[in-house]
Amino acid sequence: MPKRTDIRKILLIGSGPIVIGQGCEFDYSGTQACKALRREGYEVVLVNSNPATIMTDPVTADRTYVEPMTPEALEAIIARERPDALLPTLGGQTALNLAMELYRRGILGRYGVELIGANAAGIERAEDRQKFKEAMLAIGLDVPRSGSAHTPEEAREVAARIGTWPLIIRPGFTLGGTGGGIAEDPESFERIVRGGLDASPTSEVLIEESLLGWKEYEMEVVCDRAGNAVIVCSIENLDPMGVHTGDSITVAPIQTLTDAEYQAMRDDSFAVMRAIGIATGGSNVQWAVDPKTGRRIIIEMNPRVSRSSALASKATGFPIAKIAALLAVGFTLDELKNDITGTTPASFEPALDYVVVKAPRFTFEKFHGSDDTLGTQMKSVGEAMAIGRTFREALQKALRSLETGRGGFGADGKDGPMQALGDEALGKAVARPTAERIFALHEAFRRGWSVERVHALCAIDPWFLRHLRELALFEDEITAAGTPEALAADLPLLRQTKAFGFSDRQIAWLLKSDEAAVRALRRKAGVKPVYGAVDTCAGEFAARTPYYYGTYGGAADPEGPAPADHRGAILIVGGGPNRIGQGIEFDYCCCQAAYALREAGYRVVMINSNPETVSTDYDTSDALYFEPLTAEDIVPVYEREHCIGAIVQFGGQTPLNLARSLQAAGVNILGTSPDDIDRAEDRDAFKQLAERIGIRQPASGIALTAADAQRIAGEIGYPVLVRPSFVLGGRGMVIVRQEADLLDLAEQAVAVAEGKPILIDRFLENAVELDVDCVSDGTDTVVGAILEHVEPAGIHSGDAACVTPPISLSPAVLERVRGYARAFAEGLHVRGLMNLQLAVKDEEVYMIEVNPRASRTVPFISKAIGISLAAVAARVMAGETLAEAGLTREPVLPYYAAKEAVFPFARFPGAQIVLTPEMKSTGEVMGLSPSCGIAYLKSQQAAGTCLPERGTVLLSLCDADKAAGTRAALRLAELGYDFVATRGTATALWEAGLRPRAVFRVSEGHPNAVDLIRSGDVAWVVNTVGHGALPADEGRRIRSEALLHGVPMTTVLEGFAAAVEGLAASKAAGGPEVHSLQELHARL
């Protein structure tokens, strides 16, 4: 069946800001969909509030709305654009929920917009637990046995009916499931049931059989409207049931099922699709299997492209999102080509002749005080994927891809903490799922524990455990070689070691040598990686798409096409797994560079380990290598592709940290030299440069120990900013206001710095902070934009709300800022991007930091100014001038662009909810409007802070904020809001003529602020911190309570004032205003 011609204009909804559980995989899927649909001649209207995406690049869709993803904004866009159809299945849960909301409100019906890809009934059947269960039982599938009870007697009956232990008990209608538990036996069952009945406001408990320890599987299904369906990829979780699949180490394809079991699961996956009524596209079905009996239970199905789909696409070479988009407009699978072979159709099931391992990346270190036990709620912020010929090799590659400082599966000098555990503690570490458990397994096997013993503790399938044990024990074979020279002389052993996935770094550690020496000996011995193609067909057909993985386990695909007919091959080093502080922004930059260089006639070779990204899409570059980002893995790719240079500026800190070792290995680093990049990090060198340029710097010093730090802080005076050098995302960075706190905090910073110095700066209170991104070609320097932070200096620039053009600075100050940018670019010999962070206080400009590389604000600025700075920078790095690359002057914006950050605090109960110089946000959103206030308001709405249009505002301000806060409150009063306030703030409001209700402090009695939040009487919490504010623990309680109950919260006065301005402007405008990027850019 050919494509539909009755629809011409398609609305595509993206997934909004990056949050835990919904990352940049939906940028990948949305971008693929946009490209595929436009190539077929459809007009694509895209909505996504996230500026750090490729999909919101103005060239990706016909019309791009970077607007809040609210039903109101969507209705305004639909009314304007009048699309024929809405494709809701490529933007994660956000898009699906939003589409359903539009459907329920009758908006789709009113404007005649058809849902394609999935219909409303199907989505409801998949999403509603009860309806889903009924549908599954109707087709004869097994679901977890369960029942509910209102008394202990009823509970015992339910338990008897279920008939297995352990049982999971959940009290009905409690927030966050408090009061439940897992009962292993009748005694604990009795106790937990009674507790649960007490905790539940309806005296109800849900009792369900526990699937803990069962094997967990996923099937990625794609189907078309003719009824054809294929399994693109099957996935087996290494971590058994009980750990969210996003937090599990997973393996593709399935390893431990017989064909009979696999095919039955395949049949049932199709049956699930049909029962739910999925029309077309990609879905994922999750299964649990009892390892003792083979009993199989359906867990859930996602009627849309998911995180697993992105992984499956990268693992197999089958572009699920692209195919799903084309199927949604009526194509059938057999009409679409398999891009990789170019000759065979897409109606097939990829055959893998390698093993794929995905490992999750966590950042618990960012959230002090939170529980690091993994459970059913996802906590990882990113993932790395690795491909090897065997599970062993793939696992080692995946672990070293994570960039957590590990060289593989242990044996890298970082096993100390596990070695320090006693047997009992180690047993617990093996049993409790955490980010580090895999290394507890390593230590257990090093101690000679049997597979049986370890399996009994962790329930991980013995198939995986045996491989882990083999790796752990094989270390002794390497050590027995004695020296690297002896190992290199024993070729079979060296080959075997490398085929087992051991990195040079691990070998060096085992043989007490250094990595470079091992590498040199190995290369001299002729033991080098070969490259296998990810070809979808296990070698059956010739692949024409150069997508490779490196291996020492055989797989000798011929070299890629000989370099001809282009200006040379350039290697772009990607950013690796997403983490807080290094995410999609850098992937955006890498992709932009790839597009620009390809257009300029270069052959672009991409290397990255992150399956969620657009950069690891095989058509972003000319050749793609899915490899860990270490010098060992990068250099041979550079050599194999005969590159003329490598770009390390765009992938964030990961490639930058590799610049020196790559250069030492003969790699030509394009753009700003590693020396100059280092010079910006080197305090003394940088200080000299700043002095020469004549810019002020806050008084500062360098410390190697906490005691040093104390001395320096005493000299320069409090408050001070303490931070380790050479880290991204401000990890370990903190403001210290008094000497009493310094020692502890400085010690933490020293620990994070890992031997590198920590920096102590005088902190400028209440200064305005600026971010400046510019590009230099070595002669000229052009500023892309200057961003003004809404909050005062001291909040990490990744976490701060920002607005451009700046609103509070004089033209003279801005001109000086531009002058400094030019001077630093010249002083650091910048060729490419540079980011400056400055603070302005009393018309005086202070230098905080200069980074001669891509910054996380580059995509935001590019969207704001309509010019891709990363693309310009890439061309400049390849040798063009700024004029040739098309950037000659700083754009003047006739509108405002505001950025707000999005935080994962709700995922980390117990962690402190306060912004500091250490970055904690996972994602960002953008608001655009000719009115600065509306732009800011949109950014708040887009970040999920849906500020109420009326209602009661709880105000609790510190002394310094009381005057300005009162002014803002007066405006709010005009708009019809009421107020409650803590005592001091209430007094200030009374004096201004407002009549707020005063509330008690929590310690004083009731009703207090927490009571009001709980009872739903407060629609907005404004709580600022400083002298005269609430005591710290009280403020924390209020903020936690607001977060828990979903009440919007503003914690800085500047944000409050800007929001008030926006609310006033929005009210005056009389409804949501929406603009496409293309329209805005046309005004430039």
Place this chain on the structure above:
Amino acid sequence: MTEPIESLRLRWAEERARTAFLALADGTVFRGTAFGARCDMAGEAVFNTGMAGYQEILTDPSYAGQFVVLTAPEIGNYGCNPDDTESAGLWLSGLVVRDANPPSNYRAAESLDAYLARHGRPGIRDVDTRALTLHIREHGAQKAWLHVEDTPMTEAEGVARARAWEGLDGQDYAARVTAEQPYVFNAEGRFAVTLWDFGVKTNILRCLAQAGCRVTVVPAKTPAAEVLAGHPDGIFLSNGPADPSAVTYAQEAIAEVLRSGIPLMGICLGHQLLGLACGARCGRLPFGHHGCNHPVRDLRTGRVLITSQNHNYALTALPDCLEETFVNLNDGTVEGIRHRELPALSIQFHPEAAPGPHEAQALFRPFVSLMERHQ
């Protein structure tokens, strides 16, 4: 469950020594480590891209005379069990894998290594199976010699033995794997079906039984008259190994029973024999179709089936009396035929799956319909 450390060390040492090898007739040699039975064998090297189902492959008589190179790297993971067998024994010449693992599955009765050894078939592991697969893809399926015995052999000698082997072309392998005596599978059923056994997979018998057939399995060389004398409701031509052109007696017998008007269905070798009996030609594919992911279009409904395949030969030049019913979407080869006048149809791929996708199992239905009408 836990392999003793001494045994691990021994295995690692063996993997380093790489004393076993698979020598191809064109002189290429792939080294590895022996497992399974330690007996040298000759055969034709083909690759199979299925990701699971090695036990079904091992017991499929169609692989007689072949070395099966599995492209999936981790093999043996779920061991071997008494249920997932497609015949009473192992018929292939040997198994070639990247990695052979001990089992982890509740149904596993023994390891792959032990299973091969018990059935007297050799295996070789730690082979660069991708390089070998690409070699076969580029140079075609090849005569080969697998050396796994302890007595040393030079690679040159292995190559010589591969070349000296007679090969599969023109060889009647069906006669080597067929049942010696007739037997009945499923004594109850609406339809009496006689199945000519050229190397039948048990799942074909199971599928027929499920469709209501009581199946009498007869040896390959059973004359047509004897089959007709039983007055069956339907006649089935099973799958089987090697070269259909060598099985001339079956072609003649099929031509004879066709004239009787009794419904007839064939699978794989049976399909090729029906085609040849009707005047089609049969040629060799460069490296065959062996795997579980081949897309085939049903030309009458337009639907695409993902199919299980295992054949080196394919029908070409169909005569007017035959209608093409299925086509392979990868290379356009014939995947199914139907006689325009007579109640006869056949399928090149394996609707009975085992291993592979089940969605083509409905294709036994048309045969049943023919028998219903005929009854």
